[in-house]
Amino acid sequence: QTSLVAAVTSTWLSLQSSDQLLSLTQRTLATREDSLRLTKLRFDNGATSALDLRQAESLTAAAQASLAQQQRQRALDLNALTLLVGQPIPGNLLVPDQPTASPAQSSNSAQLWLSDVPAGLPSDLLERRADIRQAEQQLIAANANIGAARAAFFPRISLTASAGTASNELSGLFKDGSWGFTLAPQALLPIFDAGRNQASLDSARVGREIAVAQYEKAIQTAFREVSDALAGQATLGEQLRAQQVQATAEAERFRLAELRYRNGVASFLDVLDAQRSLFATEQALLQTRLTQQQNQVALYKALGGGFDRR
Numbered sequence: 001q002t003s004l005v006a007a008v009t010s011t012w013l014s015l016q017s018s019d020q021l022l023s024l025t026q027r028t029l030a031t032r033e034d035s036l037r038l039t040k041l042r043f044d045n046g047a048t049s050a051l052d053l054r055q056a057e058s059l060t061a062a063a064q065a066s067l068a069q070q071q072r073q074r075a076l077d078l079n080a081l082t083l084l085v086g087q088p089i090p091g092n093l094l095v096p097d098q099p100t101a102s103p104a105q106s107s108n109s110a111q112l113w114l115s116d117v118p119a120g121l122p123s124d125l126l127e128r129r130a131d132i133r134q135a136e137q138q139l140i141a142a143n144a145n146i147g148a149a150r151a152a153f154f155p156r157i158s159l160t161a162s163a164g165t166a167s168n169e170l171s172g173l174f175k176d177g178s179w180g181f182t183l184a185p186q187a188l189l190p191i192f193d194a195g196r197n198q199a200s201l202d203s204a205r206v207g208r209e210i211a212v213a214q215y216e217k218a219i220q221t222a223f224r225e226v227s228d229a230l231a232g233q234a235t236l237g238e239q240l241r242a243q244q245v246q247a248t249a250e251a252e253r254f255r256l257a258e259l260r261y262r263n264g265v266a267s268f269l270d271v272l273d274a275q276r277s278l279f280a281t282e283q284a285l286l287q288t289r290l291t292q293q294q295n296q297v298a299l300y301k302a303l304g305g306g307f308d309r310r
Contacts, residue, residue, distance in 0.1 A: 002130065004084070006301040010294050011081045015094070017290040018074040021283065024103060025070045028279045029063040035275070036060045039268065052268040059272060063279075103247060103285045117164025117233060117299065118307055123157050126222045128304030135215040139191075142211040148191045153216050155181045159226055159303075166230040174227060179220050222302065229299035236292040243285045250278040 039056040042048040082089055126132060127150075139149050157169035173181055191212070254274040260266035300306050 002128075002301055002305045005305075006297050008081070008084050009300075010297045011077065011084055013290060013293045013297070015074065015077040015081055017286055018070065018077045019094070020103065020286050022067070022070040022074055024279075024282055024286065025063065025067045028275075029060070029067055031275065032056070032060040032063045035271065048268060055268070055272055059275065102251060103282045103289070115307065117160055117230070117296075119158075119160050119162050119164070121159040121303070121307060123155055123159055123170075123223070125159075125303050125307075126219075126226070127154075129218075129222050129302075130304075131218045132215075132222055132304075135211070135218040138211045139215055142208045144191050144208070144211065149212075149215060152191060153181075153212075153219055155219075155223065160230065163234075164230065165234050166227055170223065170227055170230070173223055222304075225302035226299065229295055229302050232292075232295040233299065236288065236295055240285070240288050240292055243281070243288055247278075247281045247285045250274070250281045254278045 036056040036059075039048055039053050043050065043053045078089065078094070136146055136149070140146055155169075155173060157173075158167045159170050161167045173179065254271075254277075257266055257270045257274040261268060261271045
């Protein structure tokens with residue numbers, strides 16, 4: 001169920017992002033078509049060069065190609081979401097977020113319901129994960145004492161520090177790129193007390209070793225996925241803020257370049273360069289916003305279903 005919720009949420013976020021990229025591309029195409037009309041008029045009157053006209057035509061064609069690409073991607077995202085949900089998506093869920101606003105100015109509606117990551121999340125939340133539960137069932141089938149197994153292999157730590165960042169305890173588990181949670185050999189002894197009568201059977205011993213290895217791997221995978229998602233949480237937030245500042249600056253740069261060109265104090269190349277740069281910056285901003293949202297979905301999934309104990 002957790003995997004399905006995460007998949008539906010991630011696909012819906014992709015659809016929302018595709019809507020926003022489509023809206024951005026439509027606005028960009030309209031702007032470039034206006035520039036092309038103005039350039040053609042100036043060319044017909046001998047006020048600009050053929051080079052300027054061809055560059056305006058090239059940028060307009062590029063925007064048309066990008067529009068077709070975004071329309072195709074939106075259709076693919078909608079098909080994927082419909083397949084996951086198993087029925088047509090209600091129209092009110094398909095309305096883009098503020099389609100006339102620039103990415104730097106628009107509010108991020110999806111972020112309004114993606115909760116902030118609280119500090120002090122306990123690691124026992126990970127016991128809800130399906131892979132860990134399955135590994136525990138395999139241990140139980142091998143006559144293991146599951147309480148002893150958890151004590152031996154499962155770190156009891158706080159996963160998060162302030163502002164939803166990874167705690168020092170969590171970061172310390174992966175020093176030098178390897179698993180840093182160790183235990184004394186005698187800690188393994190109580191795990192299979194219930195199966196001591198089978199100790200002489202090689203098949204039982206091998207089965208127990210496999211079950212232990214799979215359990216330990218499931219735990220390491222869980223903690224690694226949480227650590228990766230929390231690392232993304234911090235760095236993606238910083239990246240998004242910087243890109244928002246950049247997009248705002250590029251929008252102002254384009255406005256000034258266009259104003260200077262209309263007043264005859266700047267070349268058309270300045271306008272085209274600013275236009276190109278603004279479009280690329282706004283595209284990158286929307287992509288980073290989607291990556292940040294999907295990273296939080298990945299954290300939800302890694303924790304076994306969110307921040308609350310159930």
